[in-house]
Amino acid sequence: MAFKHASQTSSGVGRLTAALARSTALVAPALALAGLMAPMAAQAADASANDVAAVVVTGSRIPQPNLTSISPVSVLSSADIKAQGATRVEDIINTLPQAFAAQGATISNGATGGATVNLRGLGCARTLVLVDGRRLMAGEPGSSCADLNFIPSTMVDRVEVETGGASAVYGADAVAGVVNFVMKKDFEGVALDAQYNIYQHDNDSSIGTIVKNRGFALPKNSVSGGRGYEVSAMIGANAPDGKGNVTAYATYRQINSMLQSERDFSSCTLAESGQTTFSCGGSSTSYPGRFGTAAGSKTIDPATGNFRAYSSATDAYNFGPLNYFQRPDERYTLGAFGHYQINKAADAYTQLMFADDHSVGQIAPGGIFYGPQAVNCDNPLLNASELAAICGANAGTATNVTLNIGRRNVEGGGRQSDFRHTSYRIVTG
Secondary structure, rough: OOHHHHHHHHHHHHHHHHHHHHHHHHHHHHHHHHHHHHHHHHHHHHHOOOOOOOOOOOOOOOOHHHOOOOOOEEEHHHHHHHHHHHOHHHHHHOOOOOOOOOOOOOEEEEEEEEOOEEEEOOHHHHHHEEEOOOOOOOOEEEEEOOOOOHOOHEEEEEEEEEOOOOOHOOOOOHHHEEEEEEEOOOOOOEEEEEEEEEEEEEEEOOHHHHHHHHHOOOOOEEEEEEEEEEEEEEEEEEOOOOEEEEEEEEEEEOOEEEEEEHOHHHHEEEEEOOOEEEEOOOEOEEEEOOEEEEOOOEEEOOOOOOOOEEHHHOOOOOOOOOOEEEEOEEEEEEEEEEEEEEEEOOOEEEEEEEEEEEEEEOOOOOOEEEEEEEEEEEOOOOOHHHHHHHHHHHHHOOEEEEEEEEEEEEHHHHHHEEEEEEEEEEOOO
16 A cells, blocks of 8 residues: 555656646746737837827829929919019019020110010020910011010919920920910909019129229119009909809009119129129220320310320220110000800810000110211311311311221210010910
């Protein structure tokens, strides 16, 4: 019995040992798993403290032509135009880096009276202008360039500018690119708008010292000018069934002139003097004149009325001040846009536009530009000293001598060009 009991006891100890071994084998992975879970639980606790209650995905309903176009397209919206306060459409375009300065209100010498757009510097003849995807006619006889004065800024919904690959669609006149003015089509109600602008400048630049040292007149310390204003009215109505719209507009714009003499940095025509300095230039076609005689260049002394030596440093004519910085301009525009969806396959539309624009360009007075002129030595309008300087021993005879003369016609005032454009556009389809 003792042996049997011992046997049973030994067998029970073996079973207990085996059970403990199995328990240890199960507890070890559990402990390892708990060790891994502890950092994860800590991280989860930290993350839960910074949880975002909601994620809001924002987007824009503004059309993005670049998403579907094979060429880059720049877009200026009506909000951009309003923010700029621009009344001239060319000013809107010239804010873009791909646009170069072309004909506009700030061009006087060589002006045509119109306003053009010049993409990439290739010229307005290589820049196509569209209105709602349809070509705008030329604004100047003998030129293919469109006149942006014809487009009322109040009616522009957005401006699309494409500068690559447009010639494949539109031809050679779109080599530089295309500017498409998209007009408002579904306006309803009445809108009245008025804008007024003025340019103010403090004449305190270093150029003023150069002008003063040269002896030319300087403007006042603080000047304002170039005033302009525009008033516009727009009225629109939708069809009762929502399939069409008619919008009409009328605008009036007046801009005053501004001379280069009103700014210290343009009170003379600057010429480069070295790599980093400037000097005032001038013209030998001067006032009261320059006369090239055998005894050298002469001019007339205003105090005595006789000849004295001509000095380019003091007698050259300053032709800058009488040039317009900004041309005066007066413009009327009037028009109406209408469309109606007859059915899913047919849409009737019309665009009626009218514009009348009047502007004047001015540059310095003309005259007899320095060159050879025949003078008779018995001319009764010449005094004795002048005859002696011009004719020498032939003074008082009927001999003709060649005299280089340069005289500015300051009595006649600046040379002016009067521009008037009256344009009509009728599109229907």
